[in-house]
Amino acid sequence: xxxxxxxxxxxxxxxxxxxxxxxxxxxxxxxxxxxxxxxxxxxxxxxxxxxxxxxxxxxxxxxxxxxxxxxxxxxxxxxxxxxxxxxxxxxxxxxxxxxxxxxxxxxxxxxxxxxxxxxxxxxxxxxxxxxxxxxxxxxxxxxxxxxxxxxxxxxxxxxxxxxxxxx
Amino acid sequence: xxxxxxxxxxxxxxxxxxxxxxxxxxxxxxxxxxxxxxxxxxxxxxxxxxxxxxxxxxxxxxxxxxxxxxxxxxxxxxxxxxxxxxxxxxxxxxxxxxxxxxxxxxxxxxxxxxxxxxxxxxxxxxxxxxxxxxxxxxxxxxxxxxxxxxxxxxxxxxxxxxxxxxxxxxxxxxxxxxxxxxxxxxxxxxxxxxxx
Numbered sequence: 001x002x003x004x005x006x007x008x009x010x011x012x013x014x015x016x017x018x019x020x021x022x023x024x025x026x027x028x029x030x031x032x033x034x035x036x037x038x039x040x041x042x043x044x045x046x047x048x049x050x051x052x053x054x055x056x057x058x059x060x061x062x063x064x065x066x067x068x069x070x071x072x073x074x075x076x077x078x079x080x081x082x083x084x085x086x087x088x089x090x091x092x093x094x095x096x097x098x099x100x101x102x103x104x105x106x107x108x109x110x111x112x113x114x115x116x117x118x119x120x121x122x123x124x125x126x127x128x129x130x131x132x133x134x135x136x137x138x139x140x141x142x143x144x145x146x147x148x149x150x151x152x153x154x155x156x157x158x159x160x161x162x163x164x165x166x167x
Numbered sequence: 168x169x170x171x172x173x174x175x176x177x178x179x180x181x182x183x184x185x186x187x188x189x190x191x192x193x194x195x196x197x198x199x200x201x202x203x204x205x206x207x208x209x210x211x212x213x214x215x216x217x218x219x220x221x222x223x224x225x226x227x228x229x230x231x232x233x234x235x236x237x238x239x240x241x242x243x244x245x246x247x248x249x250x251x252x253x254x255x256x257x258x259x260x261x262x263x264x265x266x267x268x269x270x271x272x273x274x275x276x277x278x279x280x281x282x283x284x285x286x287x288x289x290x291x292x293x294x295x296x297x298x299x300x301x302x303x304x305x306x307x308x309x310x311x312x313x314x315x316x317x318x319x320x321x322x323x324x325x326x327x328x329x330x331x332x333x334x335x336x337x338x339x340x341x342x343x344x345x346x347x348x349x350x351x352x353x354x355x356x357x358x359x360x361x362x363x
Contacts, residue, residue, distance in 0.1 A: 013174045037261065038179075038262035039226075040179045040242070055210045057210070058209065058226065058228075061228075062212065065223065065224065068258040072254055145359075152235065153353060153357070156232050156234045157352055159232060
């Protein structure tokens with residue numbers, strides 16, 4: 001059976017969505033996102049006043065890879081990982097909190113938000129998200145693929161690669 | 168393992184281009200980026216050194232379209248081929264769903280091909296994975312080299328049983344670039360159906 005990487009569906013999804021929006025509002029951050037360890041975006045929220053974010057796919061991939069690289073550095077010194085994962089530029093910074101071993105909560109903030117406040121509220125939100133996910137008792141939705149799956153995927157791939165066949 | 172996002176109705180897959188240094192992994196991604204229409208691709212991200220050798224990875228997200236009501240998204244990665252970047256390769260292999268092994272046709276790179284494949288098996292093992300369990304194809308690149316070894320010789324080194332799909336390519340001319348990507352995508356999608 002196929003499982004989601006993090007149990008985010010139904011009521012749990014709605015609750016976590018509210019937590020992300022609250023995080024944005026209370027910390028005055030631009031964006032908050034949940035990224036799995038493979039670099040896929042699972043959920044995201046954006047402040048109404050924030051400029052259009054960069055590509056979320058690129059951001060998520062770089063965040064997850066950066067986390068993995070930093071963990072590898074920590075392990076060179078016998079640490080399990082680094083406790084603080086914060087980056088600060090002149091205008092924009094990012095702060096990361098682990099959500100168990102499957103995902104990361106990432107907050108992107110600018111100079112209008114105080115780092116200490118961002119860290120405090122992001123930590124509290126990560127704890128709250130873990131509680132919501134751990135208390136989820138709903139069965140995960142199931143995916144089923146009918147007999148047409150093979151032909152459907154052939155059609156999908158033909159449609160995609162047919163537009164630019166190799167020379 | 169593929170990532171499913173029920174809320175967004177997306178299924179996400181991670182494909183990795185692996186192989187020895189300078190075999191053409193980044194060239195594959197650049198060619199794919201050039202040929203895929205704008206709405207179906209994201210940004211091509213390259214973490215490279217000043218002399219354009221891959222330092223950490225290249226990354227290209229593709230949106231293949233919908234099947235069974237779910238959007239299928241493929242994230243394509245390359246690894247750095249140079250021997251001393253092994254930690255980076257291990258990190259990139261985490262959660263891999265499919266692999267395109269890009270082999271070099273130059274006679275003096277036969278051994279590098281074999282060593283890279285052995286390194287791939289070792290790094291997968293460290294991620295608790297086995298190559299035989301992962302959808303996998305071979306692309307034999309640089310077929311236009313004047314001294315290119317016969318493709319059978321490359322196959323003898325990498326897949327003596329001849330069980331792995333193999334494609335010849337001249338990646339910088341966009342020859343044989345889509346075929347291995349299409350093949351590994353199909354294998355990954357079929358495997359998803361087997362697991363459910």
